[in-house]
Amino acid sequence: MGWRKAAIAGIGASRQGKLPGETALSLATEAFRDALADADLQKDEVDGLLTMPGTSSPEGAKHYLALGERLGINPSFTGSMAMGGATAGALVQLAAMAVSTGMANVVACVFGDAARTAGSKFDSAAGGSDSWGIWGMFGNAANSAIGARRHMALYGTTSEQLGWVAVNGRRNARLNPAAVMREPMTLADHQASRLIVDPLRLFDCCLITDGGVALIVTSPERALSGPHRPAVIWGMGQGHTAENLGREDWWYLPHQTDCVSRAYRMAGVSPKDIDVAQLYDNFTIAVLFWLEHAGFCKIGESGPFVEGGLRIGLQGELPLNTAGGNLSESYMQGWLHIAEGVRQIRGEAGERQIPDAELCLVTGRGMTLNTASTLVLGR
Amino acid sequence: MDALEPVLPVLSDDNRGFWDAARAGTLAMQRCAACGHLRYPISPICPRCLSPDFAWTPLSGRGTVLSFVIFEHAYNPAWASRVPYNVALVQLAEGPRMFSNVVGIPNEQVRVGMPVRVSFEPVQTAGGSELAIPRFAPAG
């Protein structure tokens, strides 16, 4: 069952947090070396290199050249992509396609960003020449806040319900030695955090961190000879809404339903088959939307679904963001969500391991509520 | 110089119709001459049929608040003195949507679904010309 023509055989990460003196390239390099060691591969075996420029990468679309030069890799397949938080999943998909067509045998997908040290503000305005900045609409939080407010007005969703997503992430991060934020957080702490873009509070927002992540994709057969159980790619999906104001339901990211459905169809699975999920959480409201888009609850019912935090906890029916996510582990724009998905499938997530996790859903979203990617990982 | 100067629109052949109409007190958008689609954001071609032919068309200026947020944090210095301020996603009666601000009432009184009507705020640019920014006031 499922597509199963490629697998993730290696995961690597640099140190995470505030790392003065490091750059996007140095952190990507650190993560790449870690992933090679994890997969027990030599650098010369890597013949594909796919990258995502960080917010602090000056190279833009030529990022793959800068990293290839630094790593001494002259690949048979390469490129860079910029879809924000959907990029990690989209690059793994591209790598999987390259492996399954024979265009490459071992593809490294790599990201690094010194966002914290470089002072990246995530404050730009969308809208081209007639910028939304004319009306004061700046930054990534505001777009998600627009969605949160309308969800609240239509369905009665509350700030406290959003808070349970943040509390869940922190609870899991406390079991993750690599997580940046490990101090306890209660719902009261969430409610006491200051408003940033009302209705979103500080603890509804992801961290801004320095770090790098690398993922190595190869054939399931080749992955079997590695030191870990392969995380086989059962299904892949994408969906995008390029016309933001052009769609009445843009605020609800309608493309995400299509994105997850495509991945389910390819994997031959349905929501009830998913054992654990890593849902992109740049803001808490994003997780509520994913729960609805991925079919774990009906439209408008995600608030009650997360309330109390039990259902989404490690012992719940749908454990979510088991490493802490963008909110508490580190803001690696979804790259660490995939790494955690791989760990859960391997059975190597330590204290936060979901027993017998056989299928993990991983989602990513990015830009101005425009892009989305989904992976279904399994054994 | 107005504090908003750094974020004011740069007039071009593409957007001049919108801002000329605004200065005359009318909200206008592009209606495709080929398929009739009324479009926004401003674009040189129709996203439905790709025709470049269009006419600037006056709208009623009426709409409802589809959603809104209140900025409690200054992301941009041009808006720092206005914090806290609201930004609303306005569903216009004729179909298109735009971001703007609800004026004339405290932020706490803005509601999703609230009917609004366009209202223009005059702004003097550093170059000495005059602009009018479309914002929205509650409509009775």
Ligand SMILES: [Zn+2]
């Ligand atoms: Zn047309």
